[in-house]
Amino acid sequence: MGELKSWQELTPGAAIDPQTAPRVETGSWRTGLVPEADLSKCVNCLLCWIYCPDSAIELDGTSFQGFDLGVCKGCEICAEVCPSGAILMVAEDGA
Ligand code: SF4
Numbered sequence: 001m002g003e004l005k006s007w008q009e010l011t012p013g014a015a016i017d018p019q020t021a022p023r024v025e026t027g028s029w030r031t032g033l034v035p036e037a038d039l040s041k042c043v044n045c046l047l048c049w050i051y052c053p054d055s056a057i058e059l060d061g062t063s064f065q066g067f068d069l070g071v072c073k074g075c076e077i078c079a080e081v082c083p084s085g086a087i088l089m090v091a092e093d094g095a
């Protein structure tokens with residue numbers, strides 16, 4: 001076997017431009033629940049933003065604003081981690 005090259009000497013295999021993939025609307029299938037926020041209770045800790053597995057928490061700069069239901073799966077994690085009870089899960093059909 002020949003001498004191994006350093007990674008800097010390897011020929012690039014491919015280059016992919018960032019942020020060119022189409023956005024996937026993962027919210028097209030959901031558990032049947034959607035989160036609702038009471039902004040008067042929100043202390044802007046952003047734990048929901050940190051823990052949401054689908055990046056469905058919308059911010060205005062660094063302030064919690066609400067949810068992007070285009071990608072929210074209704075998993076309830078945001079409601080579970082919210083320390084102030086600002087997030088409630090409700091039935092999607094409003095029932
Ligand atoms: S219910 Fe789940 S997917 Fe939807 S905003 Fe909360 S943590 Fe994110």
Ligand code: SF4
Pocket residue numbers: 037041042043044045046047048049064078081082083084085086087
């Ligand atoms: S976890 Fe609750 S208190 Fe914290 S930013 Fe989200 S909604 Fe606001």
